[in-house]
Amino acid sequence: MPVPASSRRARLIQASPIRKLNPLADAAKKSGIRVYHLNIGQPDIPTPADYWEAMKCRIPEVLAYGPSQGIPELREAICRYYDRLGTAITSDQVMITTGGSEAVIFAMMAVCDEGDEVICFEPFYTNYNGFATMAGITLVPVRSRVEDGFHLPSDDEIESGFTKRTKAVLVCNPNNPTGTVLEAGELERLAKLVERHNLFLLADEVYRDFTFDARRHASVLDLANIPEQVIVMDSISKRFSSCGARLGNIISRNTEVMEGILKFGQARLCPPTMAQYGAAYLYDKLDESYFRKVSDTYQSRRDVLVEELEGVEGVFFLKPEGAFYATIRIPVKDADDFAAWMLTGFNVDGRTTMVAPAAGFYATPGLGLDEVRIAYVLKEEDMRTSLDILKKGLAVYPGRKA
Numbered sequence: 456m457p458v459p460a461s462s463r464r465a466r467l468i469q470a471s472p473i474r475k476l477n478p479l480a481d482a483a484k485k486s487g488i489r490v491y492h493l494n495i496g497q498p499d500i501p502t503p504a505d506y507w508e509a510m511k512c513r514i515p516e517v518l519a520y521g522p523s524q525g526i527p528e529l530r531e532a533i534c535r536y537y538d539r540l541g542t543a544i545t546s547d548q549v550m551i552t553t554g555g556s557e558a559v560i561f562a563m564m565a566v567c568d569e570g571d572e573v574i575c576f577e578p579f580y581t582n583y584n585g586f587a588t589m590a591g592i593t594l595v596p597v598r599s600r601v602e603d604g605f606h607l608p609s610d611d612e613i614e615s616g617f618t619k620r621t622k623a624v625l626v627c628n629p630n631n632p633t634g635t636v637l638e639a640g641e642l643e644r645l646a647k648l649v650e651r652h653n654l655f656l657l658a659d660e661v662y663r664d665f666t667f668d669a670r671r672h673a674s675v676l677d678l679a680n681i682p683e684q685v686i687v688m689d690s691i692s693k694r695f696s697s698c699g700a701r702l703g704n705i706i707s708r709n710t711e712v713m714e715g716i717l718k719f720g721q722a723r724l725c726p727p728t729m730a731q732y733g734a735a736y737l738y739d740k741l742d743e744s745y746f747r748k749v750s751d752t753y754q755s756r757r758d759v760l761v762e763e764l765e766g767v768e769g770v771f772f773l774k775p776e777g778a779f780y781a782t783i784r785i786p787v788k789d790a791d792d793f794a795a796w797m798l799t800g801f802n803v804d805g806r807t808t809m810v811a812p813a814a815g816f817y818a819t820p821g822l823g824l825d826e827v828r829i830a831y832v833l834k835e836e837d838m839r840t841s842l843d844i845l846k847k848g849l850a851v852y853p854g855r856k857a
């Protein structure tokens with residue numbers, strides 16, 4: 456019997472470049488090697504205990520569906536969180552989603568028809584590719600460079616990506632995979648561009664609480680001139696170190712966009728109910744001092760990364776400014792091969808380090824081949840050990856550039 460073919464979409468969607476080396480890591484572990492994971496953004500900061508306590512108080516007789524836009528307690532708590540930051544939003548401008556991932560998919564689908572284009576700055580969070588394929592839209596990459604600390608390119612370079620099909624510009628701030636924090640001036644530049652070209656500005660702000668060296672995060676929500684063109688996509692995965700809760704949100708002051716997004720939400724019924732009680736409690740309970748502490752922890756790890764890798768021959772990067780990532784240039788021709796070799800052909804006393812090759816974060820073929828992304832999500836001591844192993848590996852890797 457002939458078997459029907461799967462869809463073009465299902466065949467074309469990319470496999471996660473962050474996870475693709477996992478089988479090699481599994482095999483290394485099976486053979487007794489300890490693998491330090493600098494490849495994935497899974498924070499090791501404990502989920503605040505209050506999260507569990509808040510849920511325990513709400514155990515229902517029936518775990519029922521909740522409202523499609525999320526429970527009012529959580530939407531209101533998010534408004535209070537923004538209020539403390541000096542940004543006024545109302546709960547009808549907030550929609551709770553199943554993770555930041557769903558927030559990005561919903562936002563893309565709410566502003567684009569199939570075949571429309573979204574400008575994004577490469578390297579970018581690789582899962583945007585998958586979301587764009589699901590939504591049937593095209594991501595048009597505009598390059599940012601390691602030499603500029605991956606800050607925004609010139610207006611001319613950005614505008615060179617615009618076509619008749621362009622509907623939005625997408626930024627991730629602070630950025631995954633580069634750790635770049637956009638300055639208020641850069642956002643204002645983008646605001647002028649999207650205003651002039653009548654586009655949406657989508658901002659993924661899931662790392663907004665983690666900025667270093669006394670930097671203050673500038674949100675697109677504070678761009679006064681384009682309130683109805685701005686959509687923020689957010690998540691509690693990193694904010695409260697609770698990736699498994701699967702909760703995120705979308706914020707927009709555009710009523711039409713929010714009405715559309717609500718209908719997407721109704722189709723998938725509701726986000727996880729219990730997790731929302733825990734999240735609502737944390738939004739109110741955890742103040743600036745909690746975020747400062749967590750951010751300082753990441754900053755110390757960033758400092759370890761800089762101490763260990765700055766000045767290493769052939770390695771180049773500018774000091775990351777936020778989130779918990781760095782994209783660094785290394786002296787190899789093919790970082791994919793290097794990352795695989797670290798898992799299959801190299802170890803120091805039975806230990807090795809896993810990094811994410813950066814090419815998967817670029818849309819333009821050939822870019823990022825000599826770069827890797829490092830997620831500094833391990834304790835300082837493990838960071839030092841894993842980076843030391845990385846340096847030793849780089850020194851003897853057979854594919855090292857002369």
Ligand SMILES: Cc1ncc(COP(=O)(O)O)c(C=O)c1O
Pocket residue numbers: 496553554555556557580627631659661689690691692698701702703
């Ligand atoms: C930039 C960025 N956006 C969105 C997400 C998705 O977050 P969530 O776990 O809430 O789906 C991630 C996860 O790593 C991310 O790094």
